[in-house]
Amino acid sequence: MVTTPDNFDHPGKSSNGRAPRSPIPNGPYINVLFTATMEANVGPNRDGTRVLEHKLTAESKMLSCQKSLTLRHVWDRSRYDQSAHSHLKSTEIDISLPMPEEVKRIRENSRKYFPEINLVICFVAGDYFVENGKQSDTVAYAYKNAGDNHHSPLYTVLICDQAQPIACAHELGHILNYSNKNGLAHDPNPHPDNPDHSANPNNLMYPIPGSIITSEQCRQFFESTIILQN
Numbered sequence: 001m002v003t004t005p006d007n008f009d010h011p012g013k014s015s016n017g018r019a020p021r022s023p024i025p026n027g028p029y030i031n032v033l034f035t036a037t038m039e040a041n042v043g044p045n046r047d048g049t050r051v052l053e054h055k056l057t058a059e060s061k062m063l064s065c066q067k068s069l070t071l072r073h074v075w076d077r078s079r080y081d082q083s084a085h086s087h088l089k090s091t092e093i094d095i096s097l098p099m100p101e102e103v104k105r106i107r108e109n110s111r112k113y114f115p116e117i118n119l120v121i122c123f124v125a126g127d128y129f130v131e132n133g134k135q136s137d138t139v140a141y142a143y144k145n146a147g148d149n150h151h152s153p154l155y156t157v158l159i160c161d162q163a164q165p166i167a168c169a170h171e172l173g174h175i176l177n178y179s180n181k182n183g184l185a186h187d188p189n190p191h192p193d194n195p196d197h198s199a200n201p202n203n204l205m206y207p208i209p210g211s212i213i214t215s216e217q218c219r220q221f222f223e224s225t226i227i228l229q230n
Contacts, residue, residue: 019113020076021074021075023076025070027069027230028222028227028229029071029228030069030071030072030224030227031072031116031117032121033074033075033121034073034122035082035106035110035120035123036082036084036122036124037083037086037088037089037106037124038086038087038125039087042081043081047081048080050123051081053165054121054165055071055080057168058071058165058169059071061169061213062169062172062213064218065213065218065221065222067218069227071172084122086106088102088124090130092126093124093141094129094130095131099145106122107147118152118153120155122159123158123159123161124160125161127139127161128162129158139159139160140168140171142156142157142175143155155175155226157171157172159171166209169209173205173213173221174196175224176226179224180223180224187205187217189203198217200212204217
């Protein structure tokens with residue numbers, strides 16, 4: 001979960017009837033599908049530049065661990081402008097409740113066309129999520145539940161229009177901990193109110209993300225079961 005300070009149905013097919021895949025990168029990578037609901041801000045003229053900025057920021061932050069980690073956007077297109085064909089908005093998503101059916105539909109259809117993915121990162125329209133029935137200050141959210149297929153988990157991150165690019169890196173940290181080889185893992189320096197977050201205000205995993213990633217966090221991140229190696 002990322003907070004702010006106070007003050008598809010069908011992804012498309014190639015001419016041969018298959019959704020074309022991007023190349024397998026060198027080094028550690030995660031099979032990801034970046035997608036967006038119809039009104040979500042993905043960049044000027046829906047050119048996908050905002051999505052790409054989030055992706056590159058997350059990959060850059062992981063370099064703090066002295067390792068590369070590629071978020072392999074599996075659909076081989078030059079632009080990140082695909083749509084989930086959904087009009088879902090953040091104001092319709094209460095993050096204190098289980099995953100909404102519309103989010104389930106987006107992730108299930110994503111895997112239908114891309115069965116190798118372990119993570120869906122979906123940009124949704126609207127500025128903030130709802131929590132306990134009221135508008136919150138949360139702009140990005142990672143679901144712990146990876147679905148029922150434990151042999152091929154599928155995690156989900158939602159990102160609002162107000163989220164800054166560091167939000168994707170923060171939520172990726174959650175997903176790496178949720179998919180730890182030993183099961184759900186708390187932050188090594190847990191926040192007293194929520195052990196999924198760091199207690200250090202300068203840390204990436206603080207509720208308002210900072211820039212620091214510790215060696216203990218790095219070790220834990222790279223124990224994720226959804227990181228593959230070429």
